Amino acid sequence: MPAVVTTTGLTKKYKNQTVVDSLDLHIPEACVYGFLGPNGSGKSTTMKLLLSLVEPTSGEVEIFGRRMDRSSRRHMLEGIGALIESPAAYGHLTGRENMRIVQHMLDLRPAQIDRAVASVRMEGQMGKKVQNYSLGMKQRLGIAMALARDPKLLVLDEPTNGLDPAGIEEIRDLMIRLAAEEGITVMVSSHLLAEIERMATVLGILQQGRLIFQGSKEDLVDRSLPDLLVDTADPDIVAHTFTRSLPSVGTNRVRIPEVPVAQTPEVVRELVTAGARIEGVRREEQSLETVFIKLTGREGLL
Ligand SMILES: Nc1ncnc2c1ncn2[C@@H]1O[C@H](COP(=O)(O)OP(=O)(O)OP(=O)(O)O)[C@@H](O)[C@H]1O
Ligand SMILES: [Mg+2]
Numbered sequence: 001m002p003a004v005v006t007t008t009g010l011t012k013k014y015k016n017q018t019v020v021d022s023l024d025l026h027i028p029e030a031c032v033y034g035f036l037g038p039n040g041s042g043k044s045t046t047m048k049l050l051l052s053l054v055e056p057t058s059g060e061v062e063i064f065g066r067r068m069d070r071s072s073r074r075h076m077l078e079g080i081g082a083l084i085e086s087p088a089a090y091g092h093l094t095g096r097e098n099m100r101i102v103q104h105m106l107d108l109r110p111a112q113i114d115r116a117v118a119s120v121r122m123e124g125q126m127g128k129k130v131q132n133y134s135l136g137m138k139q140r141l142g143i144a145m146a147l148a149r150d151p152k153l154l155v156l157d158e159p160t161n162g163l164d165p166a167g168i169e170e171i172r173d174l175m176i177r178l179a180a181e182e183g184i185t186v187m188v189s190s191h192l193l194a195e196i197e198r199m200a201t202v203l204g205i206l207q208q209g210r211l212i213f214q215g216s217k218e219d220l221v222d223r224s225l226p227d228l229l230v231d232t233a234d235p236d237i238v239a240h241t242f243t244r245s246l247p248s249v250g251t252n253r254v255r256i257p258e259v260p261v262a263q264t265p266e267v268v269r270e271l272v273t274a275g276a277r278i279e280g281v282r283r284e285e286q287s288l289e290t291v292f293i294k295l296t297g298r299e300g301l302l
Contacts, residue, residue, distance in 0.1 A: 002065070004029050004153055004185040005050060010059035012045055012209075019045050021209035022059065027187055027202070032179045034200025035189040038296065042209040043189040044085055047157050050187075051082050063153065081151030083142045083159060091131035095122060095141050098130060102145050116147040119174060135162040143171070147178075154178065156188045160195050172199040193292045207296055217288060223295065224286040225258035228267060231280035241274045242267075252279070259283075 005027035012020040020042045027033045037043050048054040050061055052073045061068040063076055089098045099113045117123055120140040130138065139159055146154060156175075160168045176199050178184040190196045196203070203220060205213040213220060231253050232238050238254040259267055261283070268281055286294075 002029050003027060003062075004064060005033075005187065006062040007050075008060045008062075010046070010049060010061060011057045012042075012049060012054060013057045019209050020049060020056075023206075023209075023211050024214075025204060025211065026214065027185060027204075029185055030179050030183045031185060031202050032175050032200045033185070033187045034196035034203045035187055035206065036191065036193060036196060036203060036292075037189075037206030038191055041206040043191075043206060044157050046206070047082070047084055047155050047187070047189065050155060051080065051084070052077065053084070078149065079152045080155060081146035081149055081153070082155040082157075083139075083146045084155070084157045089130045089138065089141055089145070092129060094127055094129055095133070095137075096126040098141065099126070099144065099148065102148050106149050108148055112148050112150060116144040119147055119178075120144045121170065136164065136167040139163060139167070139171070143174070152184060154184055154186045156186065158189055158191075160190060168195055175199045193289055197288055205292070205296065213295060220288060220291055220295075221286075222261075224291045225260055225294070226286050227284045228256040228259045228264065229282045229284055230254045230256060230271065230276075230278060231282075232271075233277040233279065234275070237274050237276040238271055241271055241276070255284075 003026050005025055007023050007025040010020060010023040010025070011018065023046060025046075035043055035046070045054060049056050050063070052068060064079065066072055066076060068076055089095075090101075099117060102108070103110065103113050117126060120143050122137065122140050122144060125133065125137055130141065133141065139162065143156065143159060146156065160171050163171065175186050175188060179186050188196065188200070197217070200217070202216055203213065204211055213223070230238050233252065235252055235254050238256075242256050256267065264281070264283065268278065271278055
């Protein structure tokens with residue numbers, strides 16, 4: 001799959017703080033790329049770097065196979081729709097008036113505006129002043145503004161922020177549809193795995209400016225270290241073989257924590273060699289959320 005976005009050693013420092021640290025992003029074409037990380041990990045800054053809103057301290061950005069620099073960026077940005085941090089619509093104007101400004105600024109056809117508005121299901125709200133919109137409506141208008149130019153790449157910074165579950169579901173369906181049906185590459189950030197898990201096919205996880213994981217959800221699950229539950233007539237032997245402080249779940253069941261999947265046969269062989277009578281062995285699979293939390297090491301905070 002060709003990459004739409006590739007960065008090489010992308011770095012941004014503010015004074016002494018490295019907020020984006022040697023990122024090598026690889027965003028395949030027509031995927032939904034979930035860009036995850038806790039507050040302050042550098043998601044927005046990275047997106048601003050991709051959009052040339054911020055100058056990198058070092059490193060390179062390549063989009064659509066072309067290096068982004070001073071002379072190329074204007075042309076390249078025409079193919080990118082973006083919504084960074086909060087939507088930039090004028091509150092005292094209606095949705096329709098805001099979209100008209102976008103239309104004139106980007107020299108678009110009315111049909112492009114109508115299509116973008118319909119995509120986010122905002123046709124019924126266009127006569128209302130934006131200051132009277134709910135947060136979800138504002139987000140959706142922001143996405144319509146980003147979509148109006150028919151971008152090949154859409155960069156959305158926390159588009160589900162503040163939305164109710166139905167609103168999140170709608171945005172999720174829209175992202176999936178844009179990627180699958182229109183071949184648009186969608187990069188979407190969030191600090192919540194649950195919001196992104198079902199729409200993203202590729203994940204990039206940022207922590208303190210570093211990319212600690214990049215790959216498919218399946219790759220992430222492969223990183224899991226499930227507990228092994230061993231039913232045995234000799235719980236003492238099983239417990240003793242691995243660690244003296246193993247917690248016994250039941251009298252005949254011993255939990256061996258965090259066994260890499262590939263090492264399961266070896267663990268079982270070791271138990272048998274130690275003389276334990278094994279009645280059953282079961283892996284307790286980990287959810288994506290658990291793997292993610294273990295990887296980022298910030299339980300509950302992401
Ligand atoms: N213009 C700036 N000057 C100095 N520091 C900045 C600037 N912009 C961002 N930072 C710092 O860079 C770090 C990363 O910020 P960034 O906004 O990229 O994080 P984020 O992952 O988007 O966080 P959030 O989830 O809260 O939106 C933070 O420590 C922030 O204070
Ligand atoms: Mg941010």
